[in-house]
Amino acid sequence: MAHKRLFGLDMLRAYAVLAVLYGHAYELIAGHLPPGAAALYWLPVWDGVTLFFVLSGFLIGRILFVSFDRQGLTKSDVLHFWLRRWTRTLPPYYAVLTLTTALWMCAKRPIPTDLYQYYVFMQNWNWPHPEYFAEAWSLSVEEWFYLTVPLGFYAIFSLHFGRRHLAVCVYIVLVIGLTLAYRAYVGHHLGAFTFEEWDSVLRKRVTTRMDSLMLGVLGAYLSLYRAQAWQRLRMPALALGCLLLLLDKAVLAHAVGTPAGDAYLAHVNLLLTPLAFLLLFPFFSTWQPLPRNAATVAVMAGITWISTISYSLYLVNHTLVRELLFRSRVFSEGLFHAAPGHLAAALAQYTLYLAVSFAAAYVVWLAVEKPVMAYREKWWR
DSSP states (O other), X not given: OOOOOOHHHHHHHHHXXXXXXXXXXXXXXXXXXXXXXXXXXXXTOOOHHHHHHHHHHHHHHHHHHHHHHHXXXXXXXXXXHHHHHHHHHHHHHHHHXXXXXXXHHHTTXXXXXXXXXXXXXXXXXXXXXXXXXXXXXXXXXXXXXXXXXXXXXHHHHHTTOSSHHHXXXXXXXXXXXXXXXXXXXXXXXXXXXXXXXXIIIIISOGGGTHHHHHHHHHHHHHHHHSHHHHHHTXXXXXXXXXXXXXXXXXXXXXXXXXXXXXXXXXXXXXXXXXXXXHHXXXXXXXXXXXXXXXXXXXXXXXXXXXXXXXXXXXXXXXXXXXXXXXXXXXXHSGGGOOOXXXXXXXXXXXXXXXXXXXXXXXXXXXXXIHHHHHHHHHHOO
């Protein structure tokens, strides 16, 4: 059964993938920007992957809560959930990973000896993600969330807790708390660190990021069972969320590299950012604007389209397009080479990268995502 699209959530999804694409595109012009421009480049964006995490937790949480209330959560419900999730996420992932690996080998670039871990999402379970196919780190976090969280819901239902909603809330808070405690432990033992070490050791491990998705599940609970407050507080929550995001941006801009900035990255940022994003959800999860003219219709259609192909766009833009095409000899020499200081040539390459990423994403969506989703709706309603 097809679900009605909510434009507010489509807008968040589109922003998340555009933020990721914007960040990956930076490498193509980093050496060509005038002094001081790099700081300005990052002003419009926050961590798109963290927003994806909160959004996934929110949507999956609503699915699980509805099933939980309707008939409880049986073994067949859990299996049905897994089948629907995995037919949504695995075919495009495996297709792009396999194609990228084949092309990577043709380009005579080294392949990880433990490549099989990418196919079972173990490449960053509790250790840094390898350099190859770096975008897969977040997919491991998501897939482990899809695997484990329904089991928690099922256990609560099967154990016949008298107050199941309270038990679910305790479960959500427990997972968030354990993740925070473990991340604090890892951050404490990391000692002094570079931004790259923080990124690989704290930000990109399965075991240190589950709280971001569970905050989304908490939002799902509040939106369903505290609906009046969710609706009433949508504007104050939106204002507070934006304020926290601006605070995060200010701290990262001025304190990174200092002891206070390191402490903020290790113990605050990875909680504050998803919490700030969650505060946007009371507004965006209920926002369904009416198109007023042709321009508005076109903008809304464009945002919805980007949201629709966002998963494919996430999969193709980094390793397949940027690393293989735009950092290969074809693009790094000759016609597409932008010499240092040649900003116009770099911007042309930047624009072409965006266009090729969208084109490749649309092909993957058309060839893999769309037919698989049609099959899923036909057989696993």
